[in-house]
Amino acid sequence: MVVRQQxxxxxxxxxxxxxxxxxxxxxxxxxxxxEATGKDVIVVTPTGCLETFTSPYGFSPxxxxxxxxxxxxxxxxxxxxxxxxxxxxxxxxxxLVIGGDGGTFDIGFGALSGMFERGDDVLYVCxxxxxxxxxxxxxxxxxxxxxxxTTHPPGTLSKGKPELKKDLPRIMxxxxxxxxxxxxxxxxxxLRKKVAKAxxxxxxxxxxxxxxxxxxxxxxxxxxxxxxxLGVNCGLVPIYEKEHGRLTSVRKxxxxxxxxxxxxxxxxxxxxxxxxxxxxxxxxLQAIADSIVQEYGLLVQSEKRSA
Amino acid sequence: xxxxxxxxxxxxxxxxxxxxxxxxxxxxxxxxxxxIVEALARMVANGEVSAEYVCVESEFSAASVVSxxxxxxxxxxxxxxxxxxxxxxxxxxxxxxxRLPFVITGVNRCISAPIxxxxxxxxxxxxRDSGMIQIFVESVQEAYDAHIAAFKIAEDPGIMLPVMVCxxxxxxxxxxxxxxxxxQSAVDSFLPPFKPENFLDVDNPKTWGSYAEDDVxxxxxxxxxxxxxYAKGRIREIFHELSILTGRDHGGLIESYRTQDxxxxxxxxxxxxxxxxxxxDMMRSKGKKVGLVKLRCFRPFPxxxxxxxxxxxxxxxIMDANFSMGSEGAVGLDLKAKVCGRPSAPKVIDFIAGxxxxxxxxxxxxxxxxxxxxxxxxxxxxxxxxxxNLNPAIVD
Numbered sequence: 078m079v080v081r082q083q084x085x086x087x088x089x090x091x092x093x094x095x096x097x098x099x100x101x102x103x104x105x106x107x108x109x110x111x112e113a114t115g116k117d118v119i120v121v122t123p124t125g126c127l128e129t130f131t132s133p134y135g136f137s138p139x140x141x142x143x144x145x146x147x148x149x150x151x152x153x154x155x156x157x158x159x160x161x162x163x164x165x166x167x168x169x170x171x172x173l174v175i176g177g178d179g180g181t182f183d184i185g186f187g188a189l190s191g192m193f194e195r196g197d198d199v200l201y202v203c204x205x206x207x208x209x210x211x212x213x214x215x216x217x218x219x220x221x222x223x224x225x226x227t228t229h230p231p232g233t234l235s236k237g238k239p240e241l242k243k244d245l246p247r248i249m250x251x252x253x254x255x256x257x258x259x260x261x262x263x264x265x266x267x268l269r270k271k272v273a274k275a276x277x278x279x280x281x282x283x284x285x286x287x288x289x290x291x292x293x294x295x296x297x298x299x300x301x302x303x304x305x306x307l308g309v310n311c312g313l314v315p316i317y318e319k320e321h322g323r324l325t326s327v328r329k330x331x332x333x334x335x336x337x338x339x340x341x342x343x344x345x346x347x348x349x350x351x352x353x354x355x356x357x358x359x360x361x362l363q364a365i366a367d368s369i370v371q372e373y374g375l376l377v378q379s380e381k382r383s384a
Numbered sequence: 385x386x387x388x389x390x391x392x393x394x395x396x397x398x399x400x401x402x403x404x405x406x407x408x409x410x411x412x413x414x415x416x417x418x419x420i421v422e423a424l425a426r427m428v429a430n431g432e433v434s435a436e437y438v439c440v441e442s443e444f445s446a447a448s449v450v451s452x453x454x455x456x457x458x459x460x461x462x463x464x465x466x467x468x469x470x471x472x473x474x475x476x477x478x479x480x481x482x483r484l485p486f487v488i489t490g491v492n493r494c495i496s497a498p499i500x501x502x503x504x505x506x507x508x509x510x511x512r513d514s515g516m517i518q519i520f521v522e523s524v525q526e527a528y529d530a531h532i533a534a535f536k537i538a539e540d541p542g543i544m545l546p547v548m549v550c551x552x553x554x555x556x557x558x559x560x561x562x563x564x565x566x567x568q569s570a571v572d573s574f575l576p577p578f579k580p581e582n583f584l585d586v587d588n589p590k591t592w593g594s595y596a597e598d599d600v601x602x603x604x605x606x607x608x609x610x611x612x613x614y615a616k617g618r619i620r621e622i623f624h625e626l627s628i629l630t631g632r633d634h635g636g637l638i639e640s641y642r643t644q645d646x647x648x649x650x651x652x653x654x655x656x657x658x659x660x661x662x663x664x665d666m667m668r669s670k671g672k673k674v675g676l677v678k679l680r681c682f683r684p685f686p687x688x689x690x691x692x693x694x695x696x697x698x699x700x701x702i703m704d705a706n707f708s709m710g711s712e713g714a715v716g717l718d719l720k721a722k723v724c725g726r727p728s729a730p731k732v733i734d735f736i737a738g739x740x741x742x743x744x745x746x747x748x749x750x751x752x753x754x755x756x757x758x759x760x761x762x763x764x765x766x767x768x769x770x771x772x773n774l775n776p777a778i779v780d
Binding site for chain 2: 117119121129131132133135137139140142143144146147150155158160161162163164188194195
């Protein structure tokens with residue numbers, strides 16, 4: 078029987094017909110990522126939403142060679158492919174991992190760290206929807222503070238996830254990676270630019286893309302880009318680049334919004350807005366955003382003065 | 385290098401792998417496997433092997449690296465033992481399912497707990513159902529030859545499965561034996577470069593590792609089984625072809641030793657087979673009609689070949705260096721499943737022998753043969769396995 082399937086016809090490298098939910102930020106991100114890489118890439122995708130909605134046997138939207146192997150080994154499979162390409166003198170072909178936050182922050186983190194420590198020539202893009210959405214929205218290391226997930230639900234003793242989101246871009250930059258960037262589907266041109274730039278570097282590179290998830294985060298499917306932009310403009314999702322560990326660019330916030338506006342736009346924070354005693358939590362989340370804004374210098378000068 | 389030299393078992397394996405010209409080698413240290421990958425690392429460092437050698441942070445990644453390399457169309461190799469093989473388990477299942485034909489040396493060692501670095505076959509047996517072909521070897525020479533065959537078996541277009549060469553730790557990896565080496569040109573003619581029909585190719589993009597449901601998943605599993613069944617014939621042929629090339633014949637899927645007229649047949653895998661052969665000779669000299677079936681290929685399970693060898697015997701005593709808790713040894717289970725119910729089948733008794741490196745000398749083997757013979761004079765079948773050399777002072 079046929080073990081590998083042929084991609085279907087269509088425009089672009091990631092074509093229609095996949096099974097993502099309406100308004101999926103991840104599907105949108107992937108199309109733009111591949112637009113920026115061009116066709117000479119081999120894509121590895123660890124288990125997760127992306128793998129599930131793009132690979133039901135007999136259907137494939139991938140018009141680049143694509144491989145899914147397991148959940149926690151995307152980086153190592155990519156390393157193996159890169160090693161093989163080197164031995165085969167196929168230097169024109171690059172290796173790209175596109176994985177979710179579960180496979181990247183949590184279960185695949187050991188392999189990711191190993192790959193960056195070795196310095197393998199792989200671009201790793203994490204399409205971050207901030208929970209295990211493929212299995213119904215469980216808490217991951219990427220889930221933001223106080224978001225409700227099915228495994229950390231709000232309750233009489235709980236206000237959602239109490240811990241901070243793991244700062245993975247910082248950790249990857251601290252591995253000495255030549256290029257680390259963050260992006261959001263709220264700003265697709267910026268995403269394409271960063272992917273294209275990452276392709277000019279060799280060695281391990283990391284891009285983390287905030288990909289809002291209508292069904293998991295609880296918003297209408299036509300608001301994906303807007304929720305993405307709210308995340309950026311409230312300060313919780315900083316957009317920046319680091320080259321060889323040094324911050325080289327940030328996306329300034331022109332019109333800052335309070336985190337409460339970001340929270341109101343989504344179901345995953347609704348419990349805090351309706352809880353009478355959640356004022357300190359909302360303030361804490363605002364303080365987290367403020368410290369991010371300050372650390373990366375995200376405000377334009379005039380607002381900095383008035384603040 | 386001269387064509388015969390006294391080398392350590394691990395070095396012999398590394399030299400066999402070198403002769404197979406792998407593109408990608410990836411490994412993580414674990415005793416008693418480590419000498420093999422150290423030797424390969426040295427060969428790569430000295431330019432004797434042209435390969436990418438990837439040092440990884442876990443066995444899980446080692447198996448994943450060779451899977452990725454294999455999918456990209458490169459011959460690839462890894463090795464591990466015990467806990468390392470357990471950690472690779474998920475990767476090996478997936479790689480068999482995706483038909484990625486790398487070769488792995490499974491240096492046999494027992495599984496925790498208690499933690500121990502002594503040998504038995506529990507690690508390899510735990511991968512029994514993965515879809516990986518498993519070949520057990522008796523000697524360093526057989527290990528050397530089997531690795532060269534393993535790549536050809538794995539990469540056969542009708543097979544395309546990972547192959548594990550299982551060799552007992554310490555006894556084989558760390559002992560020095562004279563080993564006859566095969567000329568590079570002979571290996572090259574036997575094993576041409578890996579040119580798979582499918583590989584990750586930007587000019588012919590395909591989707592690998594799809595999600596499947598009830599409409600095809602069972603068919604995927606069946607196709608692996610079919611490849612395993614087909615592999616039985618190819619493994620016989622490939623071993624035969626190699627034996628003509630090298631002048632060394634270790635047998636096919638099994639090796640039969642003095643089974644022709646044997647009434648009692650012992651069945652064993654791995655290095656213990658050497659001792660069993662000695663014990664068979666010794667018992668023969670005392671007039672006992674004993675023989676040995678050495679199981680070389682455990683997966684696919686060659687019950688047809690075993691049947692041909694044992695059908696004239698009265699009793700078969702299996703020496704299982706592994707145990708399925710709450711049941712019995714793996715080879716015992718397989719053989720009983722395939723033999724019981726055949727008309728005039730010999731009695732089959734499973735002996736659990738040599739777990740955690742428990743010594744199996746000539747006397748123990750004679751005791752096993754004796755126990756097997758005694759069972760012939762009892763009417764009731766021997767259902768429960770018989771534990772060999774268990775210390776009653778400890779277990780009672």
